[in-house]
Amino acid sequence: MKPFTTLTGTAAPLLRANVDTDLIIPKQFLKTLxxxxxxxxxxxxxxxxxxxxxxxxxxLNQPAFRGAEVLLSGPxxxxxxxxxHAPWALLDxxxxxxxxxxxxxxxxxxxxxxxxxxxxxPMAAIQQLAEAKGPVxxxxxxxxxxxAGLCFRFELxxxxxNTLVQGLDEIARSLACLPAIEAYEANRTQATPWL
Amino acid sequence: MTNGARTLYDKLWEAHLVATRxxxxxxxxxxRHLVHxxxxxxxxxxxxxxxxxxxxxxxxLSVVDHNISTxxxxxxxxxxxxxxxxxxxxxxxxxxxxxxxPLLDDRQGIVHVIGPEQGFTxxxxxxxxxxxxxxxxxxxxxxxxxxxxxxxxxxxxxxTLPQRRSKNMRVRFEGTLPPGLGGKDLALRLIGQIGxxxxxxxxxxxxxxxxxxLSMEGRMTLCNMAIEAGARSGLVAPDEITFAYLAGRPMAPxxxxxxxxxxxxxxxxxxxxxxxxxxVVIEVSDLAPQVTWGTSPEAVVAITGCVPDPAxxxxxxxxxxxxxxxxxxxxxxxxPMEEVTVDxxxxxxxxxxxxxxxxxxxxxxxGRKVAAGVRALVVPGSGLVKLQAEAEGLDRIFLEAGFEWxxxxxxMCLGMNDDRLEPGERSxxxxxxxxxxxxxxxxxxxxxxxxxxxxxxxxxxxxxVRRLLEAQ
Numbered sequence: 001m002k003p004f005t006t007l008t009g010t011a012a013p014l015l016r017a018n019v020d021t022d023l024i025i026p027k028q029f030l031k032t033l034x035x036x037x038x039x040x041x042x043x044x045x046x047x048x049x050x051x052x053x054x055x056x057x058x059x060l061n062q063p064a065f066r067g068a069e070v071l072l073s074g075p076x077x078x079x080x081x082x083x084x085h086a087p088w089a090l091l092d093x094x095x096x097x098x099x100x101x102x103x104x105x106x107x108x109x110x111x112x113x114x115x116x117x118x119x120x121x122p123m124a125a126i127q128q129l130a131e132a133k134g135p136v137x138x139x140x141x142x143x144x145x146x147x148a149g150l151c152f153r154f155e156l157x158x159x160x161x162n163t164l165v166q167g168l169d170e171i172a173r174s175l176a177c178l179p180a181i182e183a184y185e186a187n188r189t190q191a192t193p194w195l
Numbered sequence: 196m197t198n199g200a201r202t203l204y205d206k207l208w209e210a211h212l213v214a215t216r217x218x219x220x221x222x223x224x225x226x227r228h229l230v231h232x233x234x235x236x237x238x239x240x241x242x243x244x245x246x247x248x249x250x251x252x253x254x255x256l257s258v259v260d261h262n263i264s265t266x267x268x269x270x271x272x273x274x275x276x277x278x279x280x281x282x283x284x285x286x287x288x289x290x291x292x293x294x295x296x297p298l299l300d301d302r303q304g305i306v307h308v309i310g311p312e313q314g315f316t317x318x319x320x321x322x323x324x325x326x327x328x329x330x331x332x333x334x335x336x337x338x339x340x341x342x343x344x345x346x347x348x349x350x351x352x353x354x355t356l357p358q359r360r361s362k363n364m365r366v367r368f369e370g371t372l373p374p375g376l377g378g379k380d381l382a383l384r385l386i387g388q389i390g391x392x393x394x395x396x397x398x399x400x401x402x403x404x405x406x407x408x409l410s411m412e413g414r415m416t417l418c419n420m421a422i423e424a425g426a427r428s429g430l431v432a433p434d435e436i437t438f439a440y441l442a443g444r445p446m447a448p449x450x451x452x453x454x455x456x457x458x459x460x461x462x463x464x465x466x467x468x469x470x471x472x473x474x475v476v477i478e479v480s481d482l483a484p485q486v487t488w489g490t491s492p493e494a495v496v497a498i499t500g501c502v503p504d505p506a507x508x509x510x511x512x513x514x515x516x517x518x519x520x521x522x523x524x525x526x527x528x529x530x531p532m533e534e535v536t537v538d539x540x541x542x543x544x545x546x547x548x549x550x551x552x553x554x555x556x557x558x559x560x561x562g563r564k565v566a567a568g569v570r571a572l573v574v575p576g577s578g579l580v581k582l583q584a585e586a587e588g589l590d591r592i593f594l595e596a597g598f599e600w601x602x603x604x605x606x607m608c609l610g611m612n613d614d615r616l617e618p619g620e621r622s623x624x625x626x627x628x629x630x631x632x633x634x635x636x637x638x639x640x641x642x643x644x645x646x647x648x649x650x651x652x653x654x655x656x657x658x659x660v661r662r663l664l665e666a667q
Contacts, residue, residue: 157219
């Protein structure tokens, strides 16, 4: 996984609450067998009309935001399904950081498996970032977000931060605990043989 | 926790703790893993790329449910991408030696229906699946939660998951549910109160007299929708109703092992005096059937109520969200819910596709006709549910009333197959999400119980099911 340290880029505001996973990537695009190529379908139903033409008013269709690397949004971002296609679509579009006041849990977890930083800030700060001129800089080691004349500190659990900064392979980490897993399984066979 | 009293969640967590890592995260053992075609191909591919074996294939049960036709199983799926995804699962389970229920097997069905049905889901187990509605299995006192595809791969390779401990929340439904109401009304009533993020960071234990009185089907419906309240898991402590449901199931223990298991399962209850981080108490004796009006499962009113008015919203942000939702739903504030007409009725899904749900809908449909202009689908949650319904004659009741009687699958809950709403169509749906476009681009979904869905089918509009039941 690609490590995440600092990122400077355009921040696109999509300031609505409860952006759900069906909105991020609708069902018809879940039929893929690979993790890539979903960027063009990101937010499909509010980005294109029924004939597949771009809706000019949608934020990611506007010239200034077509290359956005940061997404600003409202509370409970990523609610709904467990589809990892949601972070895959964001990543494939080029978005590596979503800033919102809160996130749904499964989406939040899925981000870390894909090198995306789901970053929590109060709505008022997000409003200010949305109104700021120029790019936004996210500094994960320092846990700050800054833009012209603005700087906010954000909180993140150290283990989460470490996963992103080092680009850790979580499966390899768990496999390093193999002796503990084997010991657990031996005990489990005795204690709950029906499992 | 200072008094040593533990919640059910505490007990499940501690019993599955493999290791606490130096970064403070915990490695949790996973007993049961359900796999379907949509969220697994990249996980199998990941194992292949890394040359990693599957640690315990026998801990998995796999099935296809999302992409399949509910009308025809004898010819190939017409849409290529759906067909390829189904074929990929079949190829993968063969290559990795994973137990699989074939499409043409009577046991095939929605992953969250077949797990309990086969006795694969057991109290005290950890159950995961690449699907958010895995919370369903918590109805058995199992710690069950949805995971992403990277986590599916993680469980396949290690039989564990790195986890953070959730907070404890208890929701007590007290009193006696009135006739005509069930688990769906409890779930919607709760989400209407605490919101779709109300349970975030928590595991919700459902308790109280109204939960104890629920059948396993009702408890599964309730736990299924814990995720719509933001909680990854819902829980109900196992009891005699749970044991009676599981006894004799193909994958449940039998003989002396059954007795040993039941003795262990009886310890799976929250200790007296255990502390919860949050508690919600809802009195249900006066509850009316619930129905959603907007594009989030928290947009709930009683069927006796009206479409709410954004002008009365608590904040500007809420007013804007409500206005957007009403525009999408094409509803006017103040309209009585019973005046809202429907085009499509969908009875099925992992929320309400079980035998009791079909009985509830059939009781309303019996001797009535689907209203002119309404398309009504009944999609059993599994082949075994379908056979049971047919043995009871429910299929004939539905067919005579003008409902379509379909083959099992996820179907119009999310429309990954060809069962979809057309733009602008309005549905009464027993599924779990009313998000924009969920059942088809431009479709307008109202979430209701199976009885309420059947009532909408026969009257052509949202109707208080209690009135139809009284009239019989």
